[in-house]
C-alpha cells in the first residue's frame with residue numbers, strides 16, 4: 001500500500017508515463033501507483049480487451065478527474081508498429097516524461113530442447129520489445145534535454161540458472177543496453193533505471209510454470225514470491241530517488257554477492273540443482 005504521505009505529495013502531478021506491458025502484472029501495478037500519485041498514463045500491450053479492462057481499473061484510482069488514462073494496442077517487438085503508434089501518440093499528447101519498458105515473456109525449458117525460434121522469440125519480445133520503444137522516444141528526449149527510461153531486467157539479468165537459456169540473455173542484454181544509455185546520454189539529462197524483481201505472482205509467472213523443467217519447480221520452492229503491487233511500489237520509490245539499480249526482495253543481496261563473490265553464488269545454484277536432480281532421481 002502506498003503511504004498516504006506520498007499520495008498527498010502528488011509527485012507525478014501533470015506528468016505522463018508510457019508503460020509497455022502495462023495491461024497486466026508489474027506494469028499494471030506500476031500504472032496504478034503512478035495514477036494514485038497524480039500522473040497520467042498510457043498503457044501499451046497487444047490485447048485491446050485486456051488493455052481496456054486494465055484502463056478502467058487504473059482510472060478508478062485517479063485523484064483528479066482531469067487525469068488521463070490512454071491505451072495503445074501494439075506489438076512492441078515490431079519496430080514499424082512502435083514507431084508509427086508512439087509517434088502518433090507523441091504528436092497528439094506530447095513526449096512522455098517517463099518511459100517504463102516492462103514488456104517481457106519467459107518460457108523456460110532445457111537448453112537443448114529450446115528451438116532457435118524460441119531463442120529469437122524471447123530476444124524479439126524482451127530485448128527488441130524494449131529497444132524499439134527506447135529508440136523511438138530517445139530523439140525526443142535528446143531534443144528536450146530531459147527524459148527517463150525505466151527498463152525491466154530480472155535476477156536472470158545477472159545470474160544464469162538452468163532452464164532459462166532463452167530468457168537470461170535477453171535480461172543481461174537489457175542491463176548492457178541500459179548501462180550504455182546511462183553513460184551516453186547523461187549529458188542530455190536522460191535518466192535510466194534498471195529493475196531487478198525476484199519471482200512475482202503474475203500471469204507471466206503462471207505461464208512460465210507450464211514449460212518449466214521439473215528441477216526448477218523444486219528450486220523455486222525455496223525462493224519467495226512477491227506481489228506485483230509490492231514490486232511496483234519499490235519501482236516507483238526507486239524512480240522518485242532516480243536510482244540506477246532498483247532491486248526488489250532478495251535481488252539486492254544476490255546482486256551484491258554475485259558482484260563480490262560469484263563463486264559463492266555458483267556454489268549455491270549448483271548445489272540447488274544437484275539437490276533437485278537427486279530428489280527427482282535423475283542421475284547424470
Ligand SMILES: NC(=O)c1ccc[n+]([C@@H]2O[C@H](COP(=O)([O-])OP(=O)(O)OC[C@H]3O[C@@H](n4cnc5c(N)ncnc54)[C@H](OP(=O)(O)O)[C@@H]3O)[C@@H](O)[C@H]2O)c1
Pocket residue numbers: 020021022023024025026027044045046047048050074075076077102103104105106125129152153154155196197198199200201202203204205228
Ligand atoms: N513475474 C516475475 O516473476 C518477473 C520476475 C522478474 C522480471 N520480470 C519481468 O517483468 C516484466 C513484467 O512481467 P510480468 O510477470 O508482470 O508480466 P505479465 O503479467 O505476463 O504481463 C506481460 C505484459 O506484457 C504484454 N506483452 C507481452 N508481449 C508483448 C508484446 N510483444 N508487445 C506488447 N505487449 C506485450 C502483455 O500483454 P499482451 O499479452 O496483451 O500483449 C502484458 O501486458 C517482464 O519484462 C518480465 O520479464 C517478471
